[in-house]
Amino acid sequence: xxxLSRIAWxxxxxxxxxAVIVIAAGPFxxxxxxxxLALGLLLVACESAATLVNARGLAWSANTMASLAAVVLCGPxxxxxxxxxxxxxxxxxxxxxxRLFNTSMYVLSAYLAGRTFLAFGGHPGTPGPSAFPGLIGPxxxxxxxxxxxxxxLLNAVFWVTRDPGGGAGRVGLDFKxxxxxxxxxxxxxxxxxxxxxxxxxxPVLVLVxxxxxxxxxxxxxAQQRAYEATVSALCQAVETKDYYTRxxxxxxxxxxxxxxxxxxxRPERVGTIRYAGMLHDVGKxxxxxxxxxxxxxxxxxxYAAVQLHPMRGLDxxxxxxxxxxxxxxxxxxxxxxxxxxxxxxxxGDEIPEFARVLAVADAFDAMTSDRSYRGARPxxxxxxxxxxxxxxxxxxxxxxxxxxxxxxxxxxxxxxxPAEEPLRTIESL
Amino acid sequence: xxxxxNEPRGLLRPGPDSGYWLLVAFAGLLLIWSxxxxxxxxxHDVHAALAFGALIAFGELLRLNLPGDRQAAPVATAGAxxxxxxxxxxxxxxxxxxxxxxxxxxxxxxxxxxxxLAVGRPARLPAMSARLLAVACVAAAFRPLxxxxxxxxxxxxxxxxxxxxxxxxxxxxxVVTALIRTDALRARFAVxxxxxxxxxxxxxxxxxxxxxxxxxxxxxxxxxxxxxxxAPLLVTQVALRRYAGIRATYLQTVRALARVTEIGGxxxxxxxxxxxxxxxxxxxxxxxxxxxxxxxxxxxxxxxIGQLSLRDPVPGGAxxxxxxxxxxxxxxxxxxxxxxxxxLDSVADIVRRQSDPCRxxxxxxxxxxxxxxxxxxxxxxxxxxxxxxxxRAAEAVARLRLDTASEYDPRVVDxxxxxxxxx
Numbered sequence: 001x002x003x004l005s006r007i008a009w010x011x012x013x014x015x016x017x018x019a020v021i022v023i024a025a026g027p028f029x030x031x032x033x034x035x036x037l038a039l040g041l042l043l044v045a046c047e048s049a050a051t052l053v054n055a056r057g058l059a060w061s062a063n064t065m066a067s068l069a070a071v072v073l074c075g076p077x078x079x080x081x082x083x084x085x086x087x088x089x090x091x092x093x094x095x096x097x098x099r100l101f102n103t104s105m106y107v108l109s110a111y112l113a114g115r116t117f118l119a120f121g122g123h124p125g126t127p128g129p130s131a132f133p134g135l136i137g138p139x140x141x142x143x144x145x146x147x148x149x150x151x152x153l154l155n156a157v158f159w160v161t162r163d164p165g166g167g168a169g170r171v172g173l174d175f176k177x178x179x180x181x182x183x184x185x186x187x188x189x190x191x192x193x194x195x196x197x198x199x200x201x202x203p204v205l206v207l208v209x210x211x212x213x214x215x216x217x218x219x220x221x222a223q224q225r226a227y228e229a230t231v232s233a234l235c236q237a238v239e240t241k242d243y244y245t246r247x248x249x250x251x252x253x254x255x256x257x258x259x260x261x262x263x264x265x266r267p268e269r270v271g272t273i274r275y276a277g278m279l280h281d282v283g284k285x286x287x288x289x290x291x292x293x294x295x296x297x298x299x300x301x302x303y304a305a306v307q308l309h310p311m312r313g314l315d316x317x318x319x320x321x322x323x324x325x326x327x328x329x330x331x332x333x334x335x336x337x338x339x340x341x342x343x344x345x346x347x348g349d350e351i352p353e354f355a356r357v358l359a360v361a362d363a364f365d366a367m368t369s370d371r372s373y374r375g376a377r378p379x380x381x382x383x384x385x386x387x388x389x390x391x392x393x394x395x396x397x398x399x400x401x402x403x404x405x406x407x408x409x410x411x412x413x414x415x416x417x418p419a420e421e422p423l424r425t426i427e428s429l
Numbered sequence: 430x431x432x433x434x435n436e437p438r439g440l441l442r443p444g445p446d447s448g449y450w451l452l453v454a455f456a457g458l459l460l461i462w463s464x465x466x467x468x469x470x471x472x473h474d475v476h477a478a479l480a481f482g483a484l485i486a487f488g489e490l491l492r493l494n495l496p497g498d499r500q501a502a503p504v505a506t507a508g509a510x511x512x513x514x515x516x517x518x519x520x521x522x523x524x525x526x527x528x529x530x531x532x533x534x535x536x537x538x539x540x541x542x543x544x545x546l547a548v549g550r551p552a553r554l555p556a557m558s559a560r561l562l563a564v565a566c567v568a569a570a571f572r573p574l575x576x577x578x579x580x581x582x583x584x585x586x587x588x589x590x591x592x593x594x595x596x597x598x599x600x601x602x603x604v605v606t607a608l609i610r611t612d613a614l615r616a617r618f619a620v621x622x623x624x625x626x627x628x629x630x631x632x633x634x635x636x637x638x639x640x641x642x643x644x645x646x647x648x649x650x651x652x653x654x655x656x657x658x659x660a661p662l663l664v665t666q667v668a669l670r671r672y673a674g675i676r677a678t679y680l681q682t683v684r685a686l687a688r689v690t691e692i693g694g695x696x697x698x699x700x701x702x703x704x705x706x707x708x709x710x711x712x713x714x715x716x717x718x719x720x721x722x723x724x725x726x727x728x729x730x731x732x733x734i735g736q737l738s739l740r741d742p743v744p745g746g747a748x749x750x751x752x753x754x755x756x757x758x759x760x761x762x763x764x765x766x767x768x769x770x771x772x773l774d775s776v777a778d779i780v781r782r783q784s785d786p787c788r789x790x791x792x793x794x795x796x797x798x799x800x801x802x803x804x805x806x807x808x809x810x811x812x813x814x815x816x817x818x819x820x821r822a823a824e825a826v827a828r829l830r831l832d833t834a835s836e837y838d839p840r841v842v843d844x845x846x847x848x849x850x851x852x
Contacts (some may be wrong), residue, residue, distance in 0.1 A: 285737070
């Protein structure tokens, strides 16, 4: 956000001005200031625990929880005042201008949520036992309006500050996040409901499970990253055996993901095929180095040793529970559609889907990178080769998907290898 | 741990022992006493008993496996604690006796556990007993006071008592679990208790907070609060389950990928698995905490990954037989591989120093304990392999003992010998 266009300035200015007007207009007669203060503190706590969603600076916090509780307890103006707590959130990241905009955005959405609550017949104030279940309808309407206004304002600011040359680019404001926001907003009614019993201690109790959940999610993300890094490091270690396949697993994995995304696979399956791509060649370790690096053609025995590698790979990864579907992919990635592949000689639809995807990505990367027996081929030539063998060696549907994906997103082939770099062995360390 | 693995000889996995049965028997007696007592005095407020019972059974159904072969049932525990701490539903005071709270909890837990048994999962009696004990303790302390009207009428007088009891419940459950685990794992009680308290803390915090929310919300919302205020905890539970899942997958994957050295013919089949089990057992014997043990396990599993850089495998994979310089290069290369993951730096360090003697000649920093453990376990396995012969084990330990002046840490070799040579 360093250099803003005039439209961006206009938009941000308008949002801030609207928020100031809402707050200044009041009225403040109905507000219990202690309540506003307690909810404001809750909001500061939520804002301080914001998590970054993506690289464009979209962060997510559970603010709606506090502002919607304020809608029920203090009405629209109170909710707007409480939302000013956003300004005081203890977190690094947002610039003063971003903070100001965020605060104004929350003020506006909280105020409009409060107005909706009134319009649907809600009565602001501490609800007693008789308020339920009548309170639920107006609260739900307020929550939907509040979260939606927030999303529209945020989407608009991402739109007016987008990079002119950077294409559309998704900002990550999707339906899932909207529902998550709404879910956390529902905690607001719980806080409001308990206020008559527990007073300002309510937010503390409600926050504990929420924060533990967020801690667990953060731990999950950290473990996930660690996991990916570890798998990839171990795969690279396996590749050191054969200089020419360096980075091969990583690229096959990328290619397989491109195909899987192109044909609209479910995200969990795409995740699995990513690992399948990384691990598809671990069995190569069972093949003697001398065979892998041979520059002449292979003898029958040597060829048999190479043909065994998918099964060896399966031996290694069999124990990894979540990979079920990937196992079949790893085992069969050298089958051919016409039934002349190995190890089982399956044909057509008998070959598992993952294996057919991996076969295309694997062959393509093999063609576009250097091998001990020949140099790399350019991408268009490799594409032509894929098309030529579609229906014989490869599944034509996946070839089409891959070619479409490459034409749209491009393909980074490995850099050409220097003529005689020695294998990285213990001697060269 | 899968049964396919060759377990190091002499490392018994102790079956249920006296502590286990004592705990389960005590819980059983508690169940019989509380049910009998409740039957005699009659059930107070059947609706509340049923509602909380349903929540507890549901929570038990959703029980959660945590890293380190642990178990928790946050929703069930929150429901049971809330029932134990319940003061009013709407404006009417509720006064179930402690026996009724214990009986409802125990019966509901059994009902919730039945589906697990039906699909062939283990019953996990000690974990259930520990949970029941914690709830029983809270009920026994709080109910008589509350039923006599001695707990004040406002939240600021009720809350401190309740908070205190919830902390007691967390501590008690951890102590009981730690006692059982100390027995089962041959570990030190203080270390295990520390691990237990640490792991259970976030769960106990969210469980306790939810229990208080449910108990207080019942005053405003009636029994509907039971369902509504269990919702935040469900969110927590989903997140914890995912976390536990990825932790398990991680370990599984490292275990599997550590076998690449076996497939490549660099080491004997089962070597990494045996060395890692033996190392972890030694580490436990020497009082290492869980986090350190996990790093030790990763390091032990991957200790031979550096051999991948060898063009030709060392005969039989026995690193103890190759020259010191060569060993160090293998270790260095292995550490480099692990370091590329960028998240396992301490593991890389352990692997890097695994071939250093325990007393370096030139007054250099001695290698970390984990490296010394792996060094001894690796040497032992190279000498014994998967052989079940006790004479060979004794011989191998004797050979390691000869080198304790400089090469192997005497404490580690002592621990190893206690583990592999039956007394």
